Amino acid sequence: MLTHWGELAVRDAHVHFFSHRFITLLTGGRAVDEVAAQLAWEAPPESPELLADRWVAELDRHGVAAASLIASMPGDERSVELAVARHPERLYGQFLVNPLAPDALERVAACPLRTICLFPAMHRYSVADERLEALWPLAHGRNVFVHCGVLSVGVRKKLGLPSPFDMRFSNPLDIHNVALRHPQVRFIVPHFGAGFLREALMLADLCPNVYLDTSSSNAWMKYSESPLDLVTVFRRALAVTGTRRLLFGTDSSFFPRGWVRPVFEAQAAALAGLGLSAEEASAIFGGNLLSLQK
Secondary structure: OEEOOEEOOOEEEEEEOOOHHHHHHHHOOOOHHHHHHHHOOOOOOOOHHHHHHHHHHHHHHHOOOEEEEEEOOOOOHHHHHHHHHHOOOOEEEEEEOOOOOOOHHHHHHHOOOOEEEEOHHHHOOOOOOHHHOOHHHHOOOOEEEEOOOOOOOHHHHHHOOOOOOOHHHOOHHHHHHHHHHOOOOEEEEHHHHOOOHHHHHHHHHHOOOEEEEOOOOOHHHHHOOOOOOHHHHHHHHHHHHOOOOEEOOOOEOOOOOOOOHHHHHHHHHHHHHOOOOHHHHHHHHHHHHHHOOO
């Protein structure tokens, strides 16, 4: 992609793969076409491979080199597996698991995707909970994405589905002891901690295996005690993580909206304003994500 720094290989670390099965699981089996019409979305094809083709065409349209797709409901990892197998050079895979589910360990062990996603507030547990101890050895050499801070799932609101999330389990500091004890695991905290910027920075400062994902509109800044803007957020994050532990992401998810280019443009403008070099920008906008696939 042509950017302020010249041509960059942009790789998006945060794209939700809202598959046909995702909608079925989310709604308890409602007709997918009916749900899509209610949401004003394009109905995803039943074949994950065809949805993968749609995403790759969208990445091509914007000049994006690759994207990491998230299976956003437990039980939908196979959709992302098939998408990644279809386009292994363009798509990476992440999958959501409830680690307290009876079959969680078996599913993690069986899934070939590189990144395990945890949403503690959604499934009502702490990352520091001793019941998760058997999970961490399975994550050695892999990435663990942990959603912290404010958790609001827009599609649930639009469909009138309950969101019984528990914010008590949203603090990034819950990851601290686990990350220290398992340096072989790379932890990713999205949205700069989604309202817990201070805590996310403390965590990243203490644990060199913690990465921050820059995705979404970062509307959580409205909760800050002092005024924040994206330039300030990036300046503070860079002071702690440097350029090698920030992962660019958009939080794109559905069609016809597709890839959310304004999120990229806002982040690129903020980082250009901070005077980053082409090499530093290349790391944040794609190189760091690529390194996590190895």
